[in-house]
Amino acid sequence: MKLTLKVWRQKNAQTKGRLETYVLDSVSKDSSFLEMLDILNEQLIADGEVPIAFDHDCREGICGACSLTINGIPHGPDRATTACQLHMRRFKDGETITIEPWRAKPFPVIKDLVTDRSAFDDIMQAGGFITARTGSAIDANEIAIPKDDSDYAMDAAACIGCGACVAACKNASAMLFTSAKVAHLNSLPQGKPEKDRRVLAMVGAMDEAGFGSCTNYGECSAVCPKEISLDMIAQMNRDYLTAKVKTFFSQKSA
Amino acid sequence: MALTGLVLVLFVLGHMGGNLLIFAGQDAINAYAYQLHSLPAPVLWGIRAFLLVCVGLHIWMAVLLTLASRKARPEDYRQKATVQATYASRTMRMSGVILLSFIIFHIAHYTARIIPGKEYNTQLTEVPLVQGGETMLKQSGDPIMTFDVYTMMVAGFQVWWVSLFYIIAVGLLCLHLTHGVTSMFQTIGLRNKRWENRLNRLALAYGWIIFLGFAAIPTAVLIGILDAPALTASVAAEIPTQIATLEK
Structure with missing residues (x-):
């Protein structure tokens, strides 16, 4: 052709x-x-x-x-x-x-079609991890995780961090990427203890990087090669709101 | 955006409900307006100020979001495409700006009544307040007189361009709400796959109910279902009394 x-x-x-x-x-x-x-x-x-x-x-x-x-x-x-x-x-x-x-x-x-996507790395470094002692891994079945939870976390973890969500968004927002990473760890028992701190830090890093704001067009999820759902954004919004309220009334700093 | 939006979403429903009393007759809507206006001044002005602050914050947030988004993409695509974003979602800024101009006109027209040629305060005579079929009386035994909202609305909508602007504006409000109502749930985190379609349908239904409810009034006036003595007639009726006062 x-x-x-x-x-x-x-x-x-x-x-x-x-x-x-x-x-x-x-x-x-x-x-x-x-x-x-x-x-x-x-x-x-x-x-x-x-x-x-x-x-x-x-x-x-x-x-x-x-x-x-x-x-x-x-x-x-x-x-x-x-x-x-x-x-x-x-x-x-x-x-x-x-x-x-x-x-x-x-x-x-x-150069040409190559872009520097290290802004995503900055978001990950802000909270896309769990704080755990490294060394020999614990037994895989030691922590019981309900099937629904692990399926949901797996759907979120499917994100390959390509950045198509940002590219497709008419506001150049990184909400889908960030929310997939937040939802992945926040929905598992290993990630739950740092739930609030994680969502605040990752959203903070996302805003600092200069991404646009989410106005719920849904273009991100439509182009996502891994079909990350808008549910992740809703969960991040919910977790963010909860964390904000909790830290406002808490004596500990997040 | 979502919280101020929620306040305004609920306000338009209440406002529409009140306006629809016009179909219950002149006395019903006049009595409703009388009740609103006889609220203690701090309450009435408190509510008005609260609504204006919500409108102001809603616009301010929209401006901030738009500016942040512009800044986030300094160089735009040469070839643009939309995969699935709805027309309503893509035109929120346009529908919002036109709605703002409508709200300013609407308040000047029917609340402040300062549109040249439509100063209803001087053009309309007061009518007795009737509640539940009974004329309400002051302690002195005279009837309580109230502003004739009914005739004002009918006279207002008999002007074709007022009705046209009104119907277009509530049409845009419908569009704005079909994205806004569902978006609101997403923003505060109360939406998931299971609820997404239900909420989209709720937003669509809500937008249409608001549109049909509001648009029914100017339509009914234009096709003559709602009628009132022409404004010129009531002004003419005033002239003899004015002459009489002058003669005194």
Whole structure:
């Protein structure tokens, strides 16, 4: 198939970027979206041009590295699918495809389609852990966890931290990511003791990083390759409110 | 946003309920208005101030959220797309701003009554207060006179553009509420998968009830179900008495 690609090219965070148009002939409809970009890069290298930089790692939809906004939709048109799992058969012959990076102030462009997502690491470092003695792990079944709770925590833990939620949100809010991480640990017995401190610290780090605010569009969950539910945001809001009230009346600092 | 929204959501329902008394007749709505206005001044003005503060905070929060969101995406997408966000959710800011302009007009029109040509305070004569079919009397035996809200509403809505603006505004209010009511539950953390659809339907129903309830009044006036002596007639009726006072 023949494709016209409009790709965001940007040398680094300091320079201004722009969309460049490339034409690609004879792409197999069975190739993946990233393979299609590999083919384009081969062509660019052969022509003596600088290849397009884009993030990728496992290419099997579990690492969260790929981060392409395809025709305005993070990870492209398929639901619950990362860009690396998207295949060219999803597009029409002769179609024009626009490829842009994630766009949010806390995710500055490093080069072309690669963004710096370390703002997510800052949120994790603020409270995305449990405080426990390291060393030999305790027996897996020592702490009984109801099936419902572990299922729920697993749904939250499915988040691969790709950042598509931020990219899709019309406010560039990171509520879905942060809430998945909060809900994951706050719903398990190991995470419960630090519930209040965690939600306050992680929301604080999220706000400090400069993400936008949530106005409940629901675009985040719709593009999430792991289908993280808006329930997580509701739970985080609830936990946050509870923690705020509790610390207000508590003598201990959170 | 959610807490001030909740106050305003409940207020519009109460306001609509009160307004619908117009269908129970002139005496019913006038008696209702009389009761509201005869509340002790601190209570009446306390409620008014509280509602205005809620509107103010609601707008202020909306401005803060919008500014934060603008700042969070300095460079926008060249190609934009929406996957599933509802029209109502995407137009909250637009519907909100138009509603604000309506609220200002509405208060100036029917509460302060300062719209040029529509100063109902001087245009309307007071009518006796009737409660439960009986004319209420002062201790002196004279009837208690009250402002004729009924005729004011009918005369107001007989102006086509007032009715049109009103119906458009309550239509936008319906749109604003279909996102706002469900969003409110999400923001305070009282929503989950099981409740999501129910709450969405509740918000939709609530928005439509508010729209139909409010829009019924100007519609009824325009098609002539609700009628009152034309405003000019009541002004004309006043002229002989004015002449009489002048002659004295």
